[in-house]
Amino acid sequence: MDEDPSLLVVVFDASQGAWAAKDALAAQGSTVGTFQGTLEAMMVFLQSYLLMHRRNDIAVVACGEAGSRMVFPTPAIEKDNVSLATGGVSSKRVQSCIVDGLRELMSASACGTASVQPAVSSKAPIAKALSQALCFTHRKITENPSVQTRLLVVQAGPDAPESYNAVMNCIFSAQKAQIPVDCLCVGPDSVFMQQAADVTGGVYCHVQEPNVLQQLLTLILPSQACRKYLRTKGQETVDFxxxxxxxxxxxxxxxxxxxxxxxxxxxxxxxxxxxxxxxxxxxxx
Ligand SMILES: [Zn+2]
Ligand SMILES: [Zn+2]
Structure with missing residues (x-):
């Protein structure tokens, strides 16, 4: 149905503050999603996405208190000019790249917050990661104009109102480039992400474990072309x-x-x- 190659760029919120609060609640018996559970669901989802089409490609941008960084593809993989589409990168290497990148970013955040800020800030620079993801998609579209691109934001913490302008600028850039932004909020409801999905024609889901994988596979995995034929529960309300x-x-x-x-x-x-x-x-x- 959808024969063009597709690129999925995931923006993963790896902010220490948000995940630490959720993991603490989970330890007390709450059903909130843990970091480990969400990451495992994410890996299965990415693997499923790559199996949907032999030329599908992925990229992952992680963000935390220490900033944002591209965890996949790494500069070494980019330099070798190998891609998932040509079978140049094994799925095991993809997973290890993502896990290592997240670990490095989170340990840098932990060091930074311990020495610079005594109180752990949960305000992840989602806007910065979104800009990085959009720049990457722009580069890929320039290299191959037939590539279909989409973004998925996995947000764990609350919105940072001080980054309202930056986030909205990213959302309107995505809208102009016709890149749908799907959002999976595993923390509190996000006003910004509701607006992002609404403006760009993406899907917004607010879920908690154990439904993370189910929501990813049923709502986010289908391509824009397939979604037209699916009867999914739409976004009921958007906080504008x-x-x-x-x-x-x-x-x-x-x-x-x-x-x-x-x-x-x-x-x-x-x-x-x-x-x-x-x-x-x-x-x-
Ligand atoms: Zn005011
Ligand atoms: Zn004015």
Whole structure:
């Protein structure tokens, strides 16, 4: 049905703070998804995706408190110019690359948070990882314009309202490049990811173990072409709230600058973003 090669780029949230909180809850008998369980489900899903088509390819970008990095393909694999599509990389090497990359990133986060910040921050730079993933897909599309690309974001922690602008810019870039963004939230519901899936035509799922693998295989695995023929439970509601530019709080009613469209929760006569002076409009009855 879908004969073009396809590239799936996974953005994996490996923030220490979010996973540590979830693992602690799981130890107390809660049914929340653990890091280990989610990673195992992810590996099975990636393997299934590669088996769907012999020319399917994957890339994984991980992000945590220490930043974001490409864990697969690694620079060594890129330099050898081998790919999964040509059978140049074994599935075992893929798994070890991903696990090693995640381990390095998480240990760097642990060292960084212990020495620099006493309190563990759960604010993963999802925006940075999204940009990296989009740059990678852009490069792949330039090399081969027939490649179908898609993104999957696996988010464990809550949204970081201070990265609202950066995340929204990534979402609109994906929309312009017609790259669907699927989102799997194993932590709290994500307003940003709901909007990302809605804007780009992707799938948003909010799940907890043991349903992670099931959701990945039934909702995320089918290609865009196949999804048209499936009767899946659509996204019921989308939270369209924006974060104000002054306090980065999610708000429902706001003042909007008529020039730069910045959103503020309190009225200010001069726009803090572009400096435009607001002219109060007097309404007469
Ligand atoms: Zn505000
Ligand atoms: Zn403005």
């Amino acid at each position: 709230r924006a974060a104000c530019f002054c306090h980065r709080r999610l708000i429902e009613i706001a003042y909007v600058c008529s020039v730069c469209l910045s959103v503020f929760c309190e009225f200010s006569p001069i726009c803090a973003t572009c400096g435009t002076r607001a002219v109060p409009k007097l309404l007469t009855t």
